[in-house]
Amino acid sequence: MSAPRLATASAFAPGVPSNADLALTPLRSPGHGVVAFDIPGVYVGTAEYAEGPTGCTVVHVPAGARTAVDARGGAVGLSGGYDFNHAICLAGGSVYGLEAAAGVSAELLARRQNRVKWDELQIVSGAVVYDFSARDNAVYPDAALGRAALRHAEEGFFPIGRCGAGRSATVGKVDFARAEYGGQGAAFGTFGAAKVLVATVLNAVGVIVDRQGEIVRGNYHLSEGGRRHPSVDYAASASAGVSGNTTLTVLVTNVRLADRELSQLARQVHSSMHRGIQPFHTDTDGDVLFALTTDEVDLDGLKPTGFGALASEVAWDAILCAAE
Numbered sequence: 001m002s003a004p005r006l007a008t009a010s011a012f013a014p015g016v017p018s019n020a021d022l023a024l025t026p027l028r029s030p031g032h033g034v035v036a037f038d039i040p041g042v043y044v045g046t047a048e049y050a051e052g053p054t055g056c057t058v059v060h061v062p063a064g065a066r067t068a069v070d071a072r073g074g075a076v077g078l079s080g081g082y083d084f085n086h087a088i089c090l091a092g093g094s095v096y097g098l099e100a101a102a103g104v105s106a107e108l109l110a111r112r113q114n115r116v117k118w119d120e121l122q123i124v125s126g127a128v129v130y131d132f133s134a135r136d137n138a139v140y141p142d143a144a145l146g147r148a149a150l151r152h153a154e155e156g157f158f159p160i161g162r163c164g165a166g167r168s169a170t171v172g173k174v175d176f177a178r179a180e181y182g183g184q185g186a187a188f189g190t191f192g193a194a195k196v197l198v199a200t201v202l203n204a205v206g207v208i209v210d211r212q213g214e215i216v217r218g219n220y221h222l223s224e225g226g227r228r229h230p231s232v233d234y235a236a237s238a239s240a241g242v243s244g245n246t247t248l249t250v251l252v253t254n255v256r257l258a259d260r261e262l263s264q265l266a267r268q269v270h271s272s273m274h275r276g277i278q279p280f281h282t283d284t285d286g287d288v289l290f291a292l293t294t295d296e297v298d299l300d301g302l303k304p305t306g307f308g309a310l311a312s313e314v315a316w317d318a319i320l321c322a323a324e
Contacts, residue, residue, distance in 0.1 A: 002324075004220045007134045007170045007179045018138035022051055026148035029055045031161030035321065037188035037197040038156065039254055041294060044199075045153030046164030047146075052139040054131055056091035056100040057164030057184060057201070058149040059250050064123070065292040066259070070266040073285035075246065080125030083259070087124045087150065088290050090165035090184075090201055090248045092131035093140025101126025103146025127288040129203040130244030131168040133176060141165075158186035158199050160321055165248060169203035171277075171323070172218015173242035174230045180217050182208075185322025189314040193297045196253045196311045198269070198318040205245040205284050206230065206277045208323040211316070217323040230279060246286040247277060249318075251311065254296040261304045265311065266291035272312035276319035 029048035041063055048055030067085045071078055079098045089104045091097035101124050108122035132138070149164070162169075166184030173179045182202035189196050202208065207218035207230060215227040251269055270289040274280040281287050299307055 002216055005181045006220060007181050009176045010133055010136050013136065016137045019140060019142055022139065024049050024051060024139070026145050028152055029159065029163040029167060031159040031163030033161065034157040034159050035186040035188060036157055039195050039197055039252055039294060042252055043153035043155045044158045045149040045151065046159045047149035047152055048163065048167050049139050049145060052092065052135055052137060053167045054092035054139055054141055055164045055167040056089055056097065056141040056145055056149045058104055058146065058153055059088045059252065060150060060153050061086060061292060061294065065294055066262060068263040068266040068291045070270045070289045072270065072281040073287045074283035076286035076288060077128040077246065078288055082123050082125050084123055085125050085292065086122045088250050089124060089126040089146055091126065091128050091141040092165055092168060094128055094130040094132060096140035097128040098126055099143050100141040100146035103143030104150050106143060107147040107150045125290065127248050129165060129169055129201055129246040129248060131203060133242065133244050134168045134170050158197065160185050166201040166322065169201055171202050171204050172207040172220065173205045173245060174219050174233045176242050178219050178221060180220055182217065183322045185318045185320070187314045187317035187321055189310065191302065191307070191310050192300055194253065194255045194299060194302065194307060196251065196314055198249065198251050198311065198315040200247060200249040200318045200322055202247055202319065202322040203245055204247045204277050204280065205242060205282055206279045208319060209276055209278050210320060216320065243284045245284050249289040249315070251289065251291040254294045255307060256295045256298050257293055257304060262291055262293055265304060265308050268308035269312050269315050273315055273319060276316045
């Protein structure tokens with residue numbers, strides 16, 4: 001069994017400091033390592049405010065990428081949601097963290113030397129997790145942090161661990177006293193010429209489950225020295241669950257898919273993630289998956305459904321990576 005990393009609950013006291021009260025400095029948010037991936041033209045950057053701690057993660061595709069968005073659950077925090085994007089910004093800070101995506105937009109505008117002709121516009125979508133539960137302040141990812149994350153972006157590497165948008169993410173929140181820190185994870189798969197990167201930020205009310213059916217993160221019972229499936233607590237009416245949760249996922253592939261096929265890929269992979277997160281898509285989750293394609297290769301000898309099945313296994317690997 002993995003060692004517990006129990007989260008400390010916020011007191012939600014009034015008058016706590018926020019961005020305007022502090023001299024915040026955007027910092028790199030490297031996590032404990034990176035997952036390398038080979039999809040040319042895709043850059044990833046992270047940044048954080050240590051005072052939170054909270055952060056954001058930016059996936060930048062300078063050439064732009066067709067996008068499908070699958071949003072589920074009762075508490076979605078989403079901006080843009082466009083079907084074509086140059087960047088995706090994931091952030092903590094709940095609704096206030098949506099400002100980080102505006103910072104990414106501003107940075108991209110500056111990089112285009114303020115050109116605003118229609119075909120010069122840089123398109124950015126964003127989504128947020130509620131990470132105030134584990135900290136006693138109101139610091140949130142703002143425009144300056146979004147700009148910093150984009151400036152830190154590197155091609156071919158995805159930072160993992162308690163970093164970026166996953167800096168203060170928590171999972172297994174049947175009762176926050178039993179919650180554990182989550183984080184962000186990533187996995188990369190190649191299937192012939194087809195490639196897929198899946199990265200996810202785990203801030204779910206549910207627990208994280210491996211392929212053997214064992215709970216590896218969340219709902220840790222100190223008195224029992226182990227983790228329990230939430231269904232046991234719900235059956236005993238032991239808890240109603242904690243509000244303020246969300247899992248954010250970005251899938252990037254080089255496979256050329258029709259719009260309908262890309263949309264279905266997003267749904268198929270997002271649906272598959274319930275195997276690794278239980279329960280998933282709940283009333284208090286705001287789960288969002290962005291599926292982007294760089295439109296480089298055709299599927300050769302593989303149907304979109306089969307590719308979706310393979311990508312779903314990569315997604316499960318990303319979930320387990322985030323729980324490490």
